[in-house]
Amino acid sequence: xxxxxxxxxxxxxxxxxxxxxxxxxxxxxxxxxxxxxxxxxxxxxxxxxxxxxxxxxxxxxxxxxxxxxxxxxxxxxxxxxxxxxxxxxxxxxxxxxxxxxxxxxxxxxxxxxxxxxxxxxxxxxxxxxxxxxxxxxxxxxxxxxxxxxxxxxxxxxxxxxxxxxxxxxxxxxxxxxxxxxxxxxxxxxxxxxxxxxxxxxxxxxxxxxxx
Amino acid sequence: xxxxxxxxxxxxxxxxxxxxxxxxxxxxxxxxxxxxxxxxxxxxxxxxxxxxxxxxxxxxxxxxxxxxxxxxxxxxxxxxxxxxxxxxxxxxxxxxxxxxxxxxxxxxxxxxxxxxxxxxxxxxxxxxxxxxxxxxxxxxxxxxxxxxxxxxxxxxxxxxxxxxxxxxxxxxxxxxxxxxxxxxxxxxxxxxxxxxxxxxxxxxxxxxxxx
Numbered sequence: 001x002x003x004x005x006x007x008x009x010x011x012x013x014x015x016x017x018x019x020x021x022x023x024x025x026x027x028x029x030x031x032x033x034x035x036x037x038x039x040x041x042x043x044x045x046x047x048x049x050x051x052x053x054x055x056x057x058x059x060x061x062x063x064x065x066x067x068x069x070x071x072x073x074x075x076x077x078x079x080x081x082x083x084x085x086x087x088x089x090x091x092x093x094x095x096x097x098x099x100x101x102x103x104x105x106x107x108x109x110x111x112x113x114x115x116x117x118x119x120x121x122x123x124x125x126x127x128x129x130x131x132x133x134x135x136x137x138x139x140x141x142x143x144x145x146x147x148x149x150x151x152x153x154x155x156x157x158x159x160x161x162x163x164x165x166x167x168x169x170x171x172x173x174x175x176x177x178x179x180x181x182x183x184x185x186x187x188x189x190x191x192x193x194x195x196x197x198x199x200x201x202x203x204x205x206x207x208x209x210x211x
Numbered sequence: 212x213x214x215x216x217x218x219x220x221x222x223x224x225x226x227x228x229x230x231x232x233x234x235x236x237x238x239x240x241x242x243x244x245x246x247x248x249x250x251x252x253x254x255x256x257x258x259x260x261x262x263x264x265x266x267x268x269x270x271x272x273x274x275x276x277x278x279x280x281x282x283x284x285x286x287x288x289x290x291x292x293x294x295x296x297x298x299x300x301x302x303x304x305x306x307x308x309x310x311x312x313x314x315x316x317x318x319x320x321x322x323x324x325x326x327x328x329x330x331x332x333x334x335x336x337x338x339x340x341x342x343x344x345x346x347x348x349x350x351x352x353x354x355x356x357x358x359x360x361x362x363x364x365x366x367x368x369x370x371x372x373x374x375x376x377x378x379x380x381x382x383x384x385x386x387x388x389x390x391x392x393x394x395x396x397x398x399x400x401x402x403x404x405x406x407x408x409x410x411x412x413x414x415x416x417x418x419x420x421x422x
Contacts, residue, residue, distance in 0.1 A: 014232040014389065017259075021225040021362070024256045031258035040251075040262050045235045047242035048228075051251050051260040100390075121390060138394050150390030151232070155363065160396040172399035173409045178225065179311075179332060179361025181400030182393035183349050185371040188383035189392030198384045 001165070003031040004062035004089065006102075007052055008082070010072025013043040014151050015099040016050070019066055019158030025174045026166045034059045036081055044070045056085040061092045064161075068154070069100025069120060076105060083109040095161060097146040099154035106145070107132050115142045120150035121191050122202065152189075155180065212376070214242040215273035215300065217313075218263055219293070221283025224254045225362050226310040227261070230277055230369030236385045237377045245270045247292055255281045267296040272303045275372075279365070280311025280331060287316060294320040306372060308357040310365035317356070318343050326353045331361035332402050333413065363400075366391065 024031040035041050035052030042049045086109040090096045098106050103119040106112050107130035117132040124134040138149045139157045148157035163171035188194035216227050235242040246252050246263030253260045297320040301307045309317050314330040317323050318341035328343040335345040349360045350368045359368035374382035399405035
């Protein structure tokens with residue numbers, strides 16, 4: 001089973017690394033990081049680069065497609081090579097997945113028309129404009145399309161998908177191995193829980209945090 | 212404020228990327244990935260390489276030191292260049308931190324003698340052998356030393372530390388921006404919650420999952 005993690009300039013690292021960390025531990029998984037051109041790809045903060053080992057052209061027919069989000073997504077919404085690749089890969093994939101604003105790229109490729117899907121809470125309205133039916137849920141399955149909410153939601157998505165692929169017991173073993181028993185020190189992880197002024201600040205585009 | 216994330220062959224990606232994703236969003240943070248030699252560093256699964264932009268020699272006096280864990284840690288427990296660097300960096304750091312078996316490297320450098328600290332649940336006994344006082348907690352603060360349990364615990368550690376560094380409100384804003392409102396699909400993230408046979412399987416060294 002080949003898992004293709006698509007990366008691009010200014011993606012958000014945790015969007016990709018969260019689900020990678022669990023899905024890559026599926027039995028028989030071959031995970032590959034792909035980009036338009038192979039080589040280092042710099043994330044949104046500028047402080048981290050990950051290596052794309054393969055170009056899009058070199059990866060044809062992956063079983064699982066995973067598209068992370070991040071500020072760099074907005075520059076790719078009409079980017080032919082990536083959207084063409086997503087459509088071609090989706091034609092034969094078993095699962096087509098995204099985290100955060102990665103779902104906007106799937107939508108821009110026409111893959112989420114009329115489908116229930118999610119995204120970062122700040123991007124749900126955009127998702128609707130691109131033809132999907134936005135759902136305010138952390139992980140949304142619609143057939144073979146699996147979308148996760150913002151950034152950290154990719155870990156929950158990855159584990160849920162791992163359960164479908166490899167069985168609940170294997171997914172639980174990976175949860176135990178990665179000690180995923182989260183205890184956030186605050187309870188501000190969604191717009192309905194966080195202080196209202198912080199929600200407004202992020203809506204207004206707090207660049208310091210979102211870059 | 213400079214944050215140095217130390218990477219090495221066969222570290223676990225999420226150990227580093229989880230806390231990086233939140234700490235790098237502290238006001239004025241300059242985050243740098245460092246390794247003995249700069250360039251791509253391959254993680255434990257073999258499927259992902261991240262780039263160390265600087266060598267250890269190039270980073271002197273970081274304010275925050277972050278050491279991830281992973282299977283590659285065991286080969287470094289007597290590794291002079293890394294342990295020497297950790298001791299030197301710790302001499303002037305404001306915070307010295309680790310995730311998962313990264314705490315074993317801090318302990319091997321002599322930095323956790325008699326201190327309360329944690330690690331991956333499978334490594335707590337080793338931590339004790341290296342002079343620390345192991346605590347079965349997800350995040351442990353002992354003075355400027357902050358250690359996290361396995362893999363995903365680094366996110367909780369990063370947010371808690373971000374609160375100390377930048378204030379609770381900033382940390383909450385970053386939690387909201389990264390939509391960290393976790394909902395694991397299973398409740399198997401710690402040895403006291405997971406099915407006993409899975410705990411035993413991992414204790415026996417289930418290589419498929421832990422590599």
